Amino acid sequence: MKQDLLVAVDCIIFGYEGEKLQLLVIKRDIEPFQGSWVIPGGFLQENENLEEAARRILYSKTSVYNAYLEQLFTFGEVNRDPRGRVISVAYFSLIKSTDYKLIAGITSNDIKWVDVKETPELGFDHKIIVNLALERLKGKFSYQPLGFNLLEDEFTLTELQQLYETVLNRNLDKRNFRKRILDTAILKETGKKRAGVKNRQPLLYTFDLNKYKELTKQGFEFKL
Amino acid sequence: MKQDLLVAVDCIIFGYEGEKLQLLVIKRDIEPFQGSWVIPGGFLQENENLEEAARRILYSKTSVYNAYLEQLFTFGEVNRDPRGRVISVAYFSLIKSTDYKLIAGITSNDIKWVDVKETPELGFDHKIIVNLALERLKGKFSYQPLGFNLLEDEFTLTELQQLYETVLNRNLDKRNFRKRILDTAILKETGKKRAGVKNRQPLLYTFDLNKYKELTKQGFEFKL
DNA sequence: GCAAAAGTGTTGTGTATACACCCATGT
């Protein structure tokens, strides 16, 4: 038994900065699609699992290892790659704002963040892949607290709300948002305030992962 | 570039009979796991898409071609197959009750339906795959009207409710269930009644696919 | 007429939404 095909892993990497949801794209330096922007990917190695491959690719572009990572979908259209048959297992990842800033610093000509609302044309079928990732992200945001993976460890409620508004693409009521988030009790007050702002200093919160796990076990549901 | 691996497609095939959710399993006639029960699968052919492969496998075991089919997950653990590296793209499928009966008729020693609550040990990592499929099915049932894919074209509200109770694994209130289903208006009365029962004859309904599509476009949400 | 399942509304309870003003800080 032999198959004349290859298995690749592609990563949709999301960041959040300037109240915009950002996507990491790289410029291909070889054919096919030389010079086109694409999402980072690579071929699966013999001794690695799919998720390991995704983390390897993620790390190679961002130097981030422990980001949120989730399998999205597997694409296998016969003609999706002009070189031949390539099956692509797509993963999507959420990068913390602190890490985002480091990556932004090493920006070169062939790697950059783009606002997902202004995504350029992408090589292969990567536009389709990204669109699916966006739908999934939006869907998951409504019933799972993923937002914390895109912010810094400590954040204000307003920052969190702005993130949700960006991803869900609608405005949320400030008081209702705060009430719901605080009622679920998955946030912990740090007692600190963000200083150096030109108005009242907002309280800083962290995501209480243990509390969240505990609640999840009890069949708790988060919805927004 | 060369990879020493194979891509397989495996199908979790669900049916519904006797108020039980059923899973189609086959007995392997070759090593590895010879004599074990497994879910149907096969290797991806060069000229077929992933979903086409899933349909081919589905058809080869059930003679059903147009069942509900959805990609579930891709499994790629390094040692999941003793023969070597095999990536498996899993699909799950829902078989109408009418088709179920045909398949049940051709039951042989090496293919059978089993109640998912009494699934035997399965070869490879298929138990894990089936469990994931069950979770996904349960999840989707709550917010997408998939039930109709497991019943006959015409069904009674009680039958529909029993199906939901089986899949969701909890009891539902009859009046509330009927109210909600009928309020969404995705059902059409046929005007017919099911005769030959030893009590009052229940009305028969069909799923109104067009209405459902229309409502979905308007951002309607189904929840149970 | 009896057994068995079909069919049918109302009421309370909790949840989601809409909404406006005062507070702290920097300039």
Next chain:
DNA sequence: ACATGGGTGTATACACAACACTTTTGC
């Protein structure tokens, strides 16, 4: 003192959950 965003409570509408009796049919 003024501009900027932070922080807070209530009233209303809506959705969900609980609940029991009458009707039809076959035997």
